[in-house]
Amino acid sequence: MLTRQARTGLLLVAPGIAWLVVFAILPVGLLLCLSFWTTTIFGIEHDLTLDNYRTLMADPVYALILLKTLRVSVISTLLALLTSYPLAMVLVRLRGRRRTALLLLLFLPFWSSYVVRSYMWLPTLGRSGLVNQVLLHLGITSQPLDWLLFNEGAVYVGLVYVYTLFMALPIFLALDRIDPTLMEAARDLGAHPAGSFRRVILPLSLPGVWSGCIMVFLLSIGAYVTPQLLGGTGGVMIGNIIATQFLNTTDWPLGAAQSFTLMVLVVVPFAVAGRRLGLRQLFLGGEA
Amino acid sequence: MSTAWARAGTCYAALFYAFLYLPVAVLVVLSFNDSPAMGFPLLGVTTRWYGAVLADRELAAALVNSLLVGAASATVATALALLIGLGLRREFPLKSLVFPVILVPLVMPGIVSGVLLLVYAGLAGIKFGLWTTVLPAHVTWVLPFAFLTLQPPVQRLDRALEEAAMDLGARPGQVFRTVMLPILRPAMLATLLFSFTISFDEFVRTLFVISSDRTVPTYLWVLIVERTAPFLPAVGVVLMILSMSIATAGFLLGRRNSGTAQQEWSHG
């Protein structure tokens, strides 16, 4: 029999979960079915087969791209974390108008529309772009620098730029909740600023940090527009492969197999690591 | 707080915002560039791109659609995320499945979500439309973000306050409205704004399920895929000015009414 608490809990999560079942879980089921079908020139055949998965395992190129995607995603997440955390700390110390203004200024670039934003890197980092022109004008360089754009470094710049908000906001909210008296208490007990950061602030901000990292990591895994735009010939990630499969061929079942494999490979480590890192505690709470 | 740290912090923030606004500065400069190439060198100053943007009725319609869908999906997603968050404060069977389920839309690549929704709508006989297919696509996409942003603050709500209120005779609804909501307000507003921003930018999924009503990103995407769009920088600037105006207007109004708001406040 369900306790009253359990009943309330289930009732509260029901609307959200119901929505997700309809619009996310059932489609995943559809994806799984699709991955076992094949295409002929006349359309999709519904007979079940493992051919698509066999194709994926036959050629190492998929595994290579997947590994590269994971590597880029991990590094992007770390870079985003390292750049956004200090910013969140600075913002949290502000009050009143300045805080609101700087928060809004953080959002503002993201209201110019993604499509617009992604095109601004070429005029910024390109051969005839702003950075190069300034460097030439100041005499620091005599030739435009080629390596500012169209390589893996540029991809990191682009991804971190696009995902800054996703990392900074949850960390900011988490830091905001920390009672300032805790900091005073730590100081009174003789703690060094670095120590009180490590022992007091960091642990309390961890839920926000995890939120940000999860968002940025998962977004990076699926990213393909930004890496393609900025990465030159080396910008291919798994999102690009899947996009091509769906957009330029009619073989959606193979694309479905690629996507399902990607999802499993991403979610499973999460499930395992999550338990060990205490993510469940952070997000599912339960204890008072 | 020692001033050395404070100064370092200010320095860092300045650098950070400079990085954030570098492309924006390029955007503004290029929007006046009298050149067909969307880039340097500057060939002359012109306002014709702004003329093109402001005369573009389809863009205006797309903007309205984006605003409406954005507001709607932000509201629905935040509400659902809040409910889930509150529910997770209790124990119930199958609770550990909730988190993975919420992450599914985030883990699925955008194109795949779009294609699946297309097939879905086809199977169910649903016609494509702004409110029939685009809105569900946006809400589903935004929900994990709303959840991940709202959840830590919801988790940290002090149960003692809840219990104290109930001991004093308040019903659960009252407890929520008078104790929890005020504490959550900043986080909720941030989540609403964040969700709106995400919906405003989303186009990959929408491309597959859109019919005649465009949103801003899909409208722009179609333009750039098949044609050049030299007025793109001007579009970006106009969008930002619009958003900033609304924000500033809202801020000024908020300041004037801050007296009343103060009375609603209970505990920080």
Add this chain to the structure above:
Amino acid sequence: MADDDIRAGGVLRRRDALRLAGAASLAGIPLCRARANETDLQVLLPNVLVSGRLRPILEGAVHGRITDAPYQSGPDAIARLMSPGGTSRFDLMFSLTDFARIPIAGPRDGAEKVLALDLTKIPNAATIGEVFKPDIVARGGKTYMLPIFMGYNSVLYNYEMVPEHDELTQSWGAIFEDKYAGRIGWFESAHQMIFAAALYLGHVRPETMSNAEVAEVGRFMASKKKNVRTIWTSFAEGANLLATKEIVVTFGPIPVRVQLQLQGVPVTNAWVKEGVESLVGGLFIPKDATNPEQAHALINTILGTEYANALPEVSGYLSANVSAGGGLTEAQRMQAGYGIYTGQTKHAPMPLPPNLNTWVETWAKIKSA
């Protein structure tokens, strides 16, 4: 702290309300457009076909509004037609004839996904030239798809920086060999890029390449990848790269050249000696379309003289109506590509390779090398 949060709360609450209010007042704009008694045709075709001057020509002919959904590619249009509910979503659809030919007619009579076209409603079909006849999709006396234009891909280059009469420029080699290293652009399309490389390497009919031959072409391309500045996807991106001189030579569909020239950028296309890649696009009407009458009228207008003459100016595509371009001089006609009609300009049609998945996989390998 309470004060600041109030203000933050007040600000952010107001802004959402204002946003909605502003939106509601602006909502008057879209509502004004649709007039009563006007049909609204839902079509899936490249946006450029209904852009600029072309749209009024078409909307006038059907006395209605044309709403085009975002077109992604030839294969994508077919995939959408095949998907559940795909035969009733649009009144008119476009795809490349080589991709559409077999799927739309279905495996046998009665299993078609499209309507048989009533040619009495499309008198302009008589203007379709000889070079396009193979692209009329018909079976058992019924016509399912009519070609409407031919587009072509070639080497695009900045003629201020790349000599026009150089042998390399007038060859696909321009985008592979080392001469323009670091300033070359490739286009994000497995089929079209590998096809171009295959033509350069001497394959006369690349669509017949075996898996081993495709792999060999792939290895060649991977070895030349170091010369490539970037691989671009959208027209705006490619045009931008050329116009800012980030690249000086690139693989490019003809609309990119046309649009850049319209804006005064010094770019033109080469007539590569191995043959430009030609693609024929056509229209078909899905089986359960809501407005088949209007769709027929639309096809007819597109094949009509007015549209046919305007099409190359806007997009560079050459109409299937071979009387188009009649008012141009010989030099202008060659410039526009009409030499393809008469065989004076070498072109390589691009039928669907049976092992397309190998091509796609090879492209992935090239990119990740």
